[in-house]
Amino acid sequence: MSQGIVALAAGLAIAIGAFGAATAQSRAAAATFEGVTRNPASKDAVFTPFILALAFMEFQAILSFIVAFLLIQGMGS
Amino acid sequence: MFLFAKMTDATRNLNVTRFAIIIAMFLVFAISLVLGDSLAIAAASSEAAGDSKSFISFYKLLAKLFSLNTKFVPLLSGLFSVILLAIIALRYKRHVDHVISHGQIEPLGRFSLEVITETICDFMHNLGRDLFHSDNSPYTHLMTALFFFILITNLTGLCPFLPPASGDFSANLGVALVVFCLYNFWGVRTQGFLSYIKHFSGPKVPIPIIGLLLPVLLFVIEIISHGFRPVSLSLRLMGNIFGDHMLVGVFTGMGLWIVPSILLFFGVLVSLVQAFVFSLLSGIYVALAVSSDH
Numbered sequence: 590m591s592q593g594i595v596a597l598a599a600g601l602a603i604a605i606g607a608f609g610a611a612t613a614q615s616r617a618a619a620a621t622f623e624g625v626t627r628n629p630a631s632k633d634a635v636f637t638p639f640i641l642a643l644a645f646m647e648f649q650a651i652l653s654f655i656v657a658f659l660l661i662q663g664m665g666s
Numbered sequence: 667m668f669l670f671a672k673m674t675d676a677t678r679n680l681n682v683t684r685f686a687i688i689i690a691m692f693l694v695f696a697i698s699l700v701l702g703d704s705l706a707i708a709a710a711s712s713e714a715a716g717d718s719k720s721f722i723s724f725y726k727l728l729a730k731l732f733s734l735n736t737k738f739v740p741l742l743s744g745l746f747s748v749i750l751l752a753i754i755a756l757r758y759k760r761h762v763d764h765v766i767s768h769g770q771i772e773p774l775g776r777f778s779l780e781v782i783t784e785t786i787c788d789f790m791h792n793l794g795r796d797l798f799h800s801d802n803s804p805y806t807h808l809m810t811a812l813f814f815f816i817l818i819t820n821l822t823g824l825c826p827f828l829p830p831a832s833g834d835f836s837a838n839l840g841v842a843l844v845v846f847c848l849y850n851f852w853g854v855r856t857q858g859f860l861s862y863i864k865h866f867s868g869p870k871v872p873i874p875i876i877g878l879l880l881p882v883l884l885f886v887i888e889i890i891s892h893g894f895r896p897v898s899l900s901l902r903l904m905g906n907i908f909g910d911h912m913l914v915g916v917f918t919g920m921g922l923w924i925v926p927s928i929l930l931f932f933g934v935l936v937s938l939v940q941a942f943v944f945s946l947l948s949g950i951y952v953a954l955a956v957s958s959d960h
Contacts, residue, residue, distance in 0.1 A: 637793070637946065644902065644943040651905030 592664055599660040606653025613646045724827050740834035747819040747831065754818075758783045786813065793946065797953045805952045808848060812841070813945040820907055820937030824914075824930055832940075833908040838900030845948040846896045853955030862955075866892075899947060906940050 621639045625632050725742040729735070761780045774781050790813055794806030816832060823830025831837040853862045866888040867881035910933050918926045 637796075640939065640942060641946065644939070644947075647906070648898065648902050651902060651909065654909050655901070655905050 595660055595664045599657040602653045602660065603657040606650045610646050610650035614643055617642050617646065723829050725829065740831045740837040743829060744819065744831035744837055747815065747822050750818050750822065751814055754779060754783060794949065797949050805852070805949065808952065809945045809949045812948055813941050816903065816944050817937060817941040820941060823907060823911060824933050824937070829911065830907055832903050833911050835900060835904045838903050839896060842896035842899040845899065845951065849952045849955045852952060856956050895951065899944060903940050903944055906936055910936050
């Protein structure tokens with residue numbers, strides 16, 4: 590019973606984390622592409638903040654991945 | 667002539683002695699972290715990586731051969747990438763020396779080692795110029811060294827049986843602590859100790875009671891956020907690389923040929939982006955600590 594709940598918690602952790610990160614990243618990417626297609630000269634200026642923003646958003650998904658991994662690891666013992 | 671000037675700039679970026687100093691600092695930190703075993707999560711993650719039966723690791727076999735503790739496995743991996751880095755640096759140095767002494771530039775292959783190294787050096791040079799407003803700042807050396815080290819460590823992880831050092835929390839914390847110590851040291855050196863401490867408490871507020879309370883609050887918050895910086899840097903890198911490694915491992919179990927090769931391409935992208943993010947964030951931390959525009 591408790592093992593099932595832990596497995597469910599791990600799955601929910603990675604699911605919600607991935608959902609949030611994917612939504613945020615898609616919004617950022619859409620805004621960036623729109624800006625670059627409107628003004629192609631801004632490509633170089635936009636590139637570094639874009640990558641940084643993606644990394645910051647991805648960090649949340651990575652944190653939830655680590656939590657899910659630790660939950661699954663703790664389940665065996 | 668323009669190309670020649672660019673090349674000498676790139677050589678300055680790839681200063682071998684600075685590489686050696688920074689990487690020696692990293693090794694010292696990593697050894698102390700691995701020996702001290704100070705964080706429970708480090709132990710948990712390295713155990714999780716070491717105990718799973720599906721990964722065969724040459725470093726683990728090597729550690730067993732010399733009867734070392736398995737905690738030294740990420741250290742061996744880091745040493746391997748340091749050796750690779752030294753070979754690349756020496757080859758590039760020889761190429762640049764040859765160009766400088768002979769004064770002629772022979773056409774190189776498009777994906778030769780020299781061209782790739784030079785592209786990365788040029789890229790980091792431009793990035794450092796944008797960040798530090800100086801054409802040859804010493805902080806760019808740190809960024810370039812970090813980029814090369816992390817990139818090569820990540821890329822060795824894509825070869826089978828060689829788990830990368832950057833998939834381990836304590837090894838990454840070693841690198842991030844080098845960045846932490848260096849940017850604090852540089853901040854104190856350029857601004858002086860008292861004004862560096864003062865810049866934690868934010869700008870002056872000319873309101874009677876809040877003006878006294880707000881800096882105290884900000885100081886505490888800033889200290890916490892600065893302390894969390896190396897942890898977040900290393901957690902980000904560790905999570906990405908370890909997750910990617912696990913993904914490749916899982917998909918290799920499904921089929922040997924097509925599916926893992928797509929993921930390996932994805933892994934190359936992740937390695938590049940994570941190395942870029944790590945070095946760029948360290949550069950931003952250094953630039954924030956060094957700038958005195960308040």
